[in-house]
Amino acid sequence: MKLRTTGRIAIAGLAIVASLGLTACGGDDSSDTAKTTKTTTSAKATTAQANLPAVPTVAELNAQLQKALDPAVPNSEKLEMVQGAEADPELPARLSEAYKSTGATVEVTEVTAFGDTINAKAKIVLNGQENIADVPFVAEEGKWKVQKAWACQMLTALGQQSTACA
Numbered sequence: 001m002k003l004r005t006t007g008r009i010a011i012a013g014l015a016i017v018a019s020l021g022l023t024a025c026g027g028d029d030s031s032d033t034a035k036t037t038k039t040t041t042s043a044k045a046t047t048a049q050a051n052l053p054a055v056p057t058v059a060e061l062n063a064q065l066q067k068a069l070d071p072a073v074p075n076s077e078k079l080e081m082v083q084g085a086e087a088d089p090e091l092p093a094r095l096s097e098a099y100k101s102t103g104a105t106v107e108v109t110e111v112t113a114f115g116d117t118i119n120a121k122a123k124i125v126l127n128g129q130e131n132i133a134d135v136p137f138v139a140e141e142g143k144w145k146v147q148k149a150w151a152c153q154m155l156t157a158l159g160q161q162s163t164a165c166a
Helices: 002-023 043-050 057-068 091-102 147-158
Strands: 103-115 117-126 129-141 143-146
Touching: 057 091, 057 103, 143 147
Parallel strands: none
Antiparallel strands: 103 117, 117 129, 129 143
16 A cells, blocks of 8 residues: 555656656747747737747757756756745755656656646656656746646645745
């Protein structure tokens, strides 16, 4: 029974760690300028869309995911990956250590954009069992970040607490 509970906790932890990596795909280059394109949308809608980061590809999310899951990557480079993580600066490091200790694998399989949010489907393999997780992201400060409510839910499933979730 303990193995099943541990496995579920590890899967939940991996899902949140996976989501950390996915958030880093938003560009942080402030020198980029908005490209002018022909549209039939209103000026208000066009302005809102111009402020959104580019929707990342599956390959981009997977590359960032590996960075987020690597305990050797400084925690300071991961803080901008989760909405509200600045309230608990050690959260990303704890999650990447949990991933490392399980020996699991995580792979993004699909990215779907919904305006100022995206959803990433991620395949998580733990102890030979494959699971699919939906990871929601929000556009914030020019980057895609894991939605705070989802991150807090996953953290609770791991039996941990965070000041970011208070």
